[in-house]
Amino acid sequence: MVKFAEAEARRFRSIFVCRRCKTKMRAPNIKIIQHKIKCRRCSGKVFRAVKKK
């Protein structure tokens, strides 16, 4: 789990996109997983990594 998070962070450079308003946010991967990051625009807590199809 930890290794996966690390690899993911490296791959996507810890940049995430809000699923609600599509704002890009840079945050530590582990915080995204733990839902400790709030979107600054819509306060949504659901993020996805960039470049995900």
Ligand SMILES: [Zn+2]
């Ligand atoms: Zn948002």
